[in-house]
Amino acid sequence: MNCLTARAVVYPVALATLKLDVFCSIKFTAITHHLVSVTMGSSNRTLIFATIFLNLLLHFPSEAEARGLKSPAKCPKLLSQVCKTSQNYAFCVRVLMSNPLTLLAPNTKGIVVNALDIVRKESMKTSKFFDGLANGKGTVPAFKPALKECASDFKKASGLMNLKVLEGDFATMDVNYALDDARSCETKLSMDEVNIKSIPAAIKNWKNFYAVANAAALTLENLQN
Known part of the structure; x- marks a missing residue:
């Protein structure tokens, strides 16, 4: 059949x-x-x-x-080309396979575009997470400035997950700016001694997605060469 x-x-x-x-x-x-x-x-x-x-x-x-x-076996091979440089290969494959558009991607570049879109959405989700904390009634007032800046940092990170923004030979460098934004957030949280239990897990989760974007960017560079 x-x-x-x-x-x-x-x-x-x-x-x-x-x-x-x-x-x-x-x-x-x-x-x-x-x-x-x-x-x-x-x-x-x-x-x-x-x-x-x-x-x-x-x-x-x-x-x-x-x-x-008609040729679903082609998709895992293309996925492997994108995820093989990721820090967490299994996570990369699982995330990309969770989106049906991945199976419909005609080539490696199509999977790269889909990967960046997935990470862009996750970055916006993380930004909204911090925005929710910053505007929460139960949040310690002294924590709110850092939380608002974190929301802004991850929003900026989402803007970098776009094929139009990434330059071929410097794609990984451009994506690394998103990691810089995340580190900036962590620095602000540390300086203001923000202590909210849900934050470390949220940032760790985003970094897992970032690794997918970084692998996609490296794949994009290789396609240009």
Whole structure:
């Protein structure tokens, strides 16, 4: 069975499984059982078959997606090219594979673009985390200036996770500026003796994502040479 094969048991009035081997199995059993309970004993089979057709139509990939999914084995190899220089290979692969767009990337550069976008979003998430602490009612007032600066630092870091910003031969250097922003935040937190338990884990998590961006930037440099 290829990756676009769908199996449907449509008689007697039961749709068991629509199976897309590339991503996962999508089950419509519950929907079908509901239809059976409503229409069993009636002559309204047209409604059932129309519903089955609609489910198939909505859940099949488009033609463009199908072309990209015909060779899913190609994607892990491309991922390996990007993640092999990461400090945490397993984390890099897991993060990139969590985004369906990675599987649709036509080449290594496409995965690099997707990797940078993932880290950009994580940087904004971290910025909002600090912004939330800075504006929290229960936050110690003396901590707030440093927290606000951290929110600004990670917002700046997010702006660097963009292919248009990165220059080919200096991509890793440009991405390193984002790490400088994170270190600036850590320095401010230390100077103001900010003690909030959730902060170290948040920064550590961001650094894991940063390592993905750094690997992507290094890959971009190699593509230019």
